[in-house]
Amino acid sequence: MPQHLPDDAPERTLILVKPDGVARGLTGEILRRIEAxxxxxxxxxxxxxxxxxxxxxxxxxxxxxxxxxxVSFMGSGPLVAALVEGERVVEGMRVxxxxxxxxxxxxxxxxxxxxxxxxxxxxxxLIHGSDSVESARREIALWFPxxx
Numbered sequence: 001m002p003q004h005l006p007d008d009a010p011e012r013t014l015i016l017v018k019p020d021g022v023a024r025g026l027t028g029e030i031l032r033r034i035e036a037x038x039x040x041x042x043x044x045x046x047x048x049x050x051x052x053x054x055x056x057x058x059x060x061x062x063x064x065x066x067x068x069x070x071v072s073f074m075g076s077g078p079l080v081a082a083l084v085e086g087e088r089v090v091e092g093m094r095v096x097x098x099x100x101x102x103x104x105x106x107x108x109x110x111x112x113x114x115x116x117x118x119x120x121x122x123x124x125x126l127i128h129g130s131d132s133v134e135s136a137r138r139e140i141a142l143w144f145p146x147x148x
Contacts, residue, residue, distance in 0.1 A: 010040075010085045010086060010087065010089075011085065011086065011087065011088060011089045011090060011133065011136075012042065012083060012084065012085045012089065012136060012140060012147075013083075013084050013085075013089045013090045013093055013129060013130045013136040013140075014081065014082070014083065014084075014128075014129070014130050014136055014139040014140050014143055014144075015034065015081075015082040015084050015093060015127060015128065015129050015130075016074075016079050016080065016081055016082070016127065016128040016129075016143075017030050017031075017079060017080040017082070017126065017127055018073075018074065018079055018123075018124065018125070018126055018127060018128060019073065019074065019076050019077035019078065019079050019124075020124040020125075020126060021079075021080075021114075021126040021127060022046075022077060022078050022079055022080060023077055024114075024126075026114055026126060027080050029114065030110055030114075030126065030127060031044075031080075031082065033096065033110060034082070034084060034093070034096070037086075037092065037096055038086060038087075039084045039085065039086035039089055039092070039093070040084065040085045040086060041082055041083070041084060042083045042084065042085045042147070043081075043082065043083030043144045043147055044080065044081070044082050044083070045080070045081050045143075045144075046078055046079075046080050047078065047079065047081070048075065048077065048078050048079070049074060049075055049079055049081075050075075051071065051075055053142060053143070054071045054074050054075055055071060056142055057074075057139060057142055057143075058070060058071060058074075066123070070123055073123070073124060081143045081144070083140060083143075083144045083147055090129070090130055090131075090132060090133055090136055093129040093130075094129055094131065095109070096109060096110060097109060097110050097111055097127050097129050098110055098111035098112045098115070099111060099112075100123070100125055101125070102114075102115025102116055102117065102125050102126070103115075103117050110126060110127055111125055111126060111127065114126060
């Protein structure tokens with residue numbers, strides 16, 4: 001039976017280094033930036049994600065024009081899933097990642113420094129991060145069920 005985190009446990013989020021980031025050899029640099037910010041890696045795995053996991057992860061986008069391309073892209077090669085912990089980590093990681101469109105992401109952010117022009121509808125923008133504490137809980141349960 002999984003143990004549940006106490007209410008005062010540090011905040012956690014899910015980070016995915018997407019297949020384009022892994023293919024470009026940027027996993028180490030992305031994880032370095034996360035740790036340099038002071039966040040702690042509590043779980044890490046490299047895998048080609050099963051389609052059913054990706055469909056569950058992106059369920060809220062089902063029916064949107066980009067859904068199929070996104071799910072296909074995310075399953076097109078290895079990705080790195082990271083369970084990251086720290087003070088206000090969800091909000092902090094959203095800032096550290098930068099705007100979804102790498103062209104608009106500020107310098108100093110992961111997407112701003114390492115991303116390429118976003119000319120694809122498949123969100124090939126290096127990294128995914130949970131957008132809220134609630135999403136983080138759902139996503140962590142999907143990618144790291146043993147961590148609950």
